[in-house]
Amino acid sequence: MQVLKGSNMTEQVRKILSWYGGENIGVRTNLARILNHGTLAGSGRAVILPVDQGFEHGPARSFAPNPAGYDPRYHFRLAIAAGCNAHAAPLGALQAAAPEFAGEMPLILKLNNHDLLHDEADPASAVTGSVRDALQLGCVGVGFTIYPGSSHSAQLYEQLRSIGEEARQAGLAVVVWSYPRGSGLSKDGETALDVVAYAAQIAAQLGAHIVKVKLPSEHLELPEARKIYEQYEIPRATLAERVRHVVQSTFDGRRIVIFSGGVHVETDTLLEEARAIREGGGFGSIVGRNSFQRPEAEAIELLHAMMKIYAA
Numbered sequence: 328m329q330v331l332k333g334s335n336m337t338e339q340v341r342k343i344l345s346w347y348g349g350e351n352i353g354v355r356t357n358l359a360r361i362l363n364h365g366t367l368a369g370s371g372r373a374v375i376l377p378v379d380q381g382f383e384h385g386p387a388r389s390f391a392p393n394p395a396g397y398d399p400r401y402h403f404r405l406a407i408a409a410g411c412n413a414h415a416a417p418l419g420a421l422q423a424a425a426p427e428f429a430g431e432m433p434l435i436l437k438l439n440n441h442d443l444l445h446d447e448a449d450p451a452s453a454v455t456g457s458v459r460d461a462l463q464l465g466c467v468g469v470g471f472t473i474y475p476g477s478s479h480s481a482q483l484y485e486q487l488r489s490i491g492e493e494a495r496q497a498g499l500a501v502v503v504w505s506y507p508r509g510s511g512l513s514k515d516g517e518t519a520l521d522v523v524a525y526a527a528q529i530a531a532q533l534g535a536h537i538v539k540v541k542l543p544s545e546h547l548e549l550p551e552a553r554k555i556y557e558q559y560e561i562p563r564a565t566l567a568e569r570v571r572h573v574v575q576s577t578f579d580g581r582r583i584v585i586f587s588g589g590v591h592v593e594t595d596t597l598l599e600e601a602r603a604i605r606e607g608g609g610f611g612s613i614v615g616r617n618s619f620q621r622p623e624a625e626a627i628e629l630l631h632a633m634m635k636i637y638a639a
Contacts, residue, residue: 337369346581347536353498357467358536358583360433361500365634366410372637373412373585373611374630375435377470378402380615382417382440382455392591392620399424402619406432409630413467415502415613418456421464429465435502436461437470438490439483448510451479454486458493468500473533475526476509476516484533491534503535504587516548517541520569521556524576527584531577538577538584539613542600543569566600570607580608588614594629601636611637 340362344355363369378399380389390396399420406414407428415435425434438461439452452472461469471490473483491501505526507517516522523543530538545563547553555561562568574580586604588597597617604612612633618626 335363335369337363337371339371340369343371343583346578350536351495351498354495354500354536357433357498357500360467361413361537364433365412366631367412367611367634367637370638371610372605372634373583374409374634374637375413375415375585375611375613376402376406376409376411376618376630377415377435377437377587377613377615378420378619379415379417379437379440379470381420382442384443389616389620393622393626395623396619400427401623403428403432405619405623405626408623409618409627410634411630412611415470418460421466425464433468434464434466435468435470435500436464436466437472439471439486441472449478450474450508451477451482454490458490458497458499461494461499462497466499468502468536469494470502470504470539472504472506473526473530474506474508475529476507476512476522478509478511480509484529487533495534500536501534502537502539503530503533504539505530505535506541512548515544515546518544519546519548520544520563520572521552522548524573525552527573528576531582535582538582539587540573540584541589542566542586542604543573545569566603567606570604570609574608574610583610585609585611585613588612588617591616591620594632597629598632598636601633605637605639 395401403424413433417437438456440455441452471487507522507526518541520543527538527540574584
């Protein structure tokens with residue numbers, strides 16, 4: 328990693344920022360703040376701690392495995408101690424904890440959320456925060472979830488277009504959670520390679536600076552897409568090959584793509600996934616339940632191990 332003389336900017340981060348040449352200086356500066364923070368600073372890779380699960384899944388399901396997580400301040404302490412690049416959370420959690428940790432961690436305000444009290448087949452998140460909220464909290468970016476495949480996807484795309492424009496004008500980075508879901512997709516289809524790659528492309532086309540998707544399986548969901556994958560023999564046997572294809576689907580890798588950790592799994596599984604993400608050209612991980620549901624010391628050890636893989 329070569330640091331440019333007289334600057335803390337590395338050539339790798341400068342290269343990544345060059346992909347966003349059409350953006351204003353505020354957006355590019357805030358992307359740099361994410362990429363130049365924490366243990367992986369300057370590497371072009373990122374590990375982000377997201378904690379929107381209390382809203383999305385409920386407090387007990389999210390925090391009972393490690394009751395310290397009921398307190399939003401715990402997640403700040405965890406992200407800081409582990410050396411994460413950023414911490415993402417909904418409005419209430421950031422308002423409750425950010426004043427105590429001002430300036431210590433780049434923050435991403437999650438601007439829409441979905442609860443499970445009415446868990447419809449075709450989800451649509453509610454807008455729960457604003458760009459103004461993000462600015463008042465000192466955030467570097469805003470986060471927004473879309474559900475490609477939902478019957479409400481057009482509404483979500485239009486909301487993201489409007490919020491994304493406002494965020495750009497304010498110089499904030501736009502991070503898009505792009506999660507395929509809906510009555511037209513099977514459960515396996517939500518993580519099918521063709522569907523995840525399509526979801527990543529949609530997020531990029533809607534102006535995402537950072538795209539968050541789930542790790543793709545070898546399954547192919549859409550019949551017409553299957554024909555193309557088989558005709559052109561698109562590699563998909565290994566996770567690294569599938570990651571590479573998803574990254575390729577975001578402007579040939581000219582957008583930052585990070586992969587979610589999902590439900591709680593064993594440490595060895597997470598580390599193998601991180602190796603595959605690195606090998607496939609992914610930019611890192613956004614790890615929530617797999618970190619904050621562990622005891623603090625174990626969570627820090629896990630996150631450090633993941634960062635060591637990405638720094639290699």
